[in-house]
């Protein structure tokens with residue numbers, strides 16, 4: 141484990157390093173009277189995703205060598221680290237999009253193939269089918285699963301009832317704004333009721349205003365569904381705002397530099413990023429990042 145430089149034990153209590161699991165999430169998130177979500181009472185697994193001895197090289201370029209990590213269920217985990225350290229590769233490997241050279245990945249003891257996994261790509265323009273209306277993009281995974289039309293409609297209705305979606309779902313993707321298209325992508329990912337949702341820089345192609353609103357939207361979805369989410373971000377503010385835990389990675393061959401617990405109440409609006417504790421946590425993550433990104 142490579143955990144260093146505890147800045148302030150009081151501020152950063154509960155931080156864990158590689159291989160550790162931490163106290164975990166709610167069976168469903170609870171809303172306090174003031175609208176903030178309270179931490180979970182019980183019910184979710186402390187070790188849900190188990191990554192053991194994972195190795196991946198591209199030619200001579202070793203990205204992961206004997207990489208081990210465990211992550212809890214029902215948490216939002218952001219992945220942050222130096223350029224090219226393997227953030228996308230990590231989620232591609234553990235979501236089954238990319239084969240690995242060695243190691244194993246289990247979800248509560250199940251293989252990747254036995255687990256309901258969804259993925260939201262950075263480039264929604266390429267991810268959505270342009271010839272399908274938005275509603276049919278959302279429907280598509282259910283069709284692939286072989287559900288009858290009636291069952292598809294019921295599932296979509298159930299999903300949409302959970303969220304306030306101000307989008308004309310009869311519109312084609314090109315008729316929607318970037319944020320609306322990415323919302324459709326996220327709904328499509330959620331329609332199968334995934335156990336884990338991977339998001340690779342989902343908002344990086346959006347303008348800042350849309351990004352802020354999508355950060356709020358994703359939090360609503362997370363608080364409503366309690367789905368375990370792993371989010372790759374290039375933006376440290378976003379990585380801290382949208383996480384119960386920030387997974388900080390080193391340069392290649394990539395290890396866990398540190399896992400920082402973000403013990404702030406949900407939801408976290410734009411004002412949350414000015415909160416002194418938020419600023420402390422972000423500044424701690426930045427120090428770890430700078431240490432790991434420094435040329436050696």
Ligand SMILES: Nc1ncnc2c1ncn2[C@@H]1O[C@H](COP(=O)(O)OP(=O)(O)OP(=O)(O)O)[C@@H](O)[C@H]1O
Pocket residue numbers: 198201203221222223224225226227228229230
């Ligand atoms: N399909 C591939 N074929 C060859 N090399 C690859 C492939 N995918 C990733 N790599 C290499 O693996 C390393 C890690 O790439 P990856 O995209 O996972 O990093 P990242 O941390 O997500 O990068 P960035 O910060 O630029 O988004 C890089 O050196 C990249 O060139």
